[in-house]
Amino acid sequence: MPVNYQQVQQQVREQVKLAPARQKQQRERLDRAHELLARHADDLTYLQDKVAHAASHDKGLRCAVPLTESLNQTHIAATPGAYPVLLAADGSQVNPNRHDAVEFGLVNVGVIRMQPAQATTPREITSSELFLYQLPEDDTGPLTEELVALMRDYKERKELASLAAAEAGTVLTLTDGPLELFREPKGDPRFDRLFEEYLDVMESLASMNTITAGYVDKPGSDLVVRLLELALYPDEALQKAGKDRPLGGLRDIDLFRDSLNPGERTAIFAIQSPSAEKFKQRLEGQMALHFFYLNVGRAEKPGLVRVELPAWVSRQADLVELLQATLLQQCRQMGTHPYPYALHRAHEVALVSFQEKQSLQVMIEAELRRAGAETGEKSYKQSHKDLEGRKRYGA
Numbered sequence: 188m189p190v191n192y193q194q195v196q197q198q199v200r201e202q203v204k205l206a207p208a209r210q211k212q213q214r215e216r217l218d219r220a221h222e223l224l225a226r227h228a229d230d231l232t233y234l235q236d237k238v239a240h241a242a243s244h245d246k247g248l249r250c251a252v253p254l255t256e257s258l259n260q261t262h263i264a265a266t267p268g269a270y271p272v273l274l275a276a277d278g279s280q281v282n283p284n285r286h287d288a289v290e291f292g293l294v295n296v297g298v299i300r301m302q303p304a305q306a307t308t309p310r311e312i313t314s315s316e317l318f319l320y321q322l323p324e325d326d327t328g329p330l331t332e333e334l335v336a337l338m339r340d341y342k343e344r345k346e347l348a349s350l351a352a353a354e355a356g357t358v359l360t361l362t363d364g365p366l367e368l369f370r371e372p373k374g375d376p377r378f379d380r381l382f383e384e385y386l387d388v389m390e391s392l393a394s395m396n397t398i399t400a401g402y403v404d405k406p407g408s409d410l411v412v413r414l415l416e417l418a419l420y421p422d423e424a425l426q427k428a429g430k431d432r433p434l435g436g437l438r439d440i441d442l443f444r445d446s447l448n449p450g451e452r453t454a455i456f457a458i459q460s461p462s463a464e465k466f467k468q469r470l471e472g473q474m475a476l477h478f479f480y481l482n483v484g485r486a487e488k489p490g491l492v493r494v495e496l497p498a499w500v501s502r503q504a505d506l507v508e509l510l511q512a513t514l515l516q517q518c519r520q521m522g523t524h525p526y527p528y529a530l531h532r533a534h535e536v537a538l539v540s541f542q543e544k545q546s547l548q549v550m551i552e553a554e555l556r557r558a559g560a561e562t563g564e565k566s567y568k569q570s571h572k573d574l575e576g577r578k579r580y581g582a
Contacts, residue, residue, distance in 0.1 A: 213441075216434050220442055223415040228258045230418075237417040237425070238459050244426040249460040250413035251439075254477070254501075256454035258411070263451050264511035270303035271357040271398060271509055273517075275529035276347050278339040279537040281544050282332040286569035288562050289551050292318040292335040293544075296342050297536030298350060299529045303516050309529070311536050314346050319551070337381050340368060344388045351397050357506075359398040359513055363530050366401040366495040367462050367476055386466065389474055393499045398506050402514070402527060406493040410478070411439045411456065439480060440491040447482040447491065452511055455479045455501050466497070477501040481511060483518040483525040490518075490525050 227234060231253045242248045281293035294316050301309040318330055318338070347360040366389075368382065392399045412434050420428055443453055457463075458476045467475040475498040484490025494514065500506050518525035552562045 251410035251456040277533035286566035
C-alpha cells in the first residue's frame with residue numbers, strides 16, 4: 188500500500204512545532220561548546236587526564252583525546268610539488284538470503300589506481316570472492332550479513348596493501364568510511380580471527396610507510412563534543428559522563444563549521460574507544476587511530492568531513508600535508524558536491540547489480556547440479572519480489 192500521506196502530514200505538522208524550541212536549545216548548547224573549546228584549547232594534559240579517569244569508570248567510553256595541537260588550531264595545506272600514487276578502494280557485497288534457492292555471500296572490491304594532477308588514465312582493478320554457506324576454514328555457524336560486511340572491510344584493505352607493495356615512491360591508500368571497525372558479532376570466534384587479520388594488513392601498510400586514511404562524508408560523530416563534556420564534571424563525578432548529555436545533539440561539524448575556512452583542517456585527535464584500544468596495542472602505538480576534520484567545501488557552503496588516519500601517518504607532518512592536499516585536489520574534481528573522485532570511481536567499479544546477483548545464483552545452481560548436489564528452491568515470497576522489476580542488488 189502507498190504511504191498514508193494524510194496521516195503523515197498531520198504528524199509532520201505536530202512534530203515541527205517542536206523545531207523552534209529545539210533549535211534555540213541547540214544554539215545555546217553550541218555557544219556553551221564554543222566557550223569550552225576556547226577555554227580549554229591549550230589544556231591538553233588536563234583533558235588527557237580527564238579522558239583517562241573517565242575511561243577507568245566507563246570501559247565503553249567513546250570520545251576524542253587531544254594530542255599535541257591546540258583544540259582550536261587550524262591548518263591549510265600547500266599544493267605539493269608532486270602528489271603520491273593514489274589507490275582508492277570501495278567494496279560491495281551480496282548478503283546471504285534464506286529465501287534464495289542457494290544461500291551465498293559475495294564480496295566485490297573495486298580499486299582505482301591513479302596519479303593525481305597527471306595526464307594518465309586511471310586503472311581499474313576488481314577482486315571478487317564468493318562464500319558458500321560459511322567463511323573459508325570455518326565451520327562454526329552459518330554465514331551472516333555481519334561477517335560478510337566485516338570481510339568486505341578486510342578485503343578492501345588487503346587489496347590495497349597488495350597493490351601498494353608493487354608501487355615505488357609514496358603511496359596513499361584511501362577507503363570510504365572509518366578505519367575503526369564497529370562490527371563485532373557477539374560470541375563468534377570468526378570475528379576475532381578476521382579482526383586480527385585486519386590488523387595484520389594495517390601492519391603491512393605501516394611497514395611500507397603508506398599514507399593510509401578513511402574518509403567519512405557528512406559525519407555525525409560527536410567525539411570532540413564528548414571530550415568537552417568531560418571538562419564540565421569534577422573528577423569525583425566523571426562516572427556521569429556519557430550518561431548525562433549537557434551538550435547532547437551537537438555534532439563535531441557543528442562545533443567547527445564556522446572556524447574552518449575552505450581547505451583547512453582541525454587539530455589531530457586520537458580516538459578513545461574499546462575498538463580503538465586494540466589498534467593502539469600494535470606496533471608500540473604506531474597503529475593508534477587518529478582523526479581530523481577537513482573543510483572540502485566553499486566559502487558560501489562549507490563541507491566538513493572526518494578523516495581517520497593511523498598514528499604512523501599523523502606523526503609525520505609531511506605525510507599529513509600530502510594527505511590533506513590530495514583529498515582537496517580529489518574533491519575539487521567533483522564540483523559543487525565535493526567528494527574524492529577516486530572513491531567515486533571505486534564505488535562504480537565495485538557495485539554489484541541485481542542482474543549480476545541473479546547471474547551468480549544461476550551459475551552456482553548449475554555447478555551444484557553438475558556436481559551431483561541438490562539445490563533448494565527459491566521461496567514463494569522471493570519469487571514474487573523478483574517480479575517487481577528490481578534493478579540493483581545494493582552497495
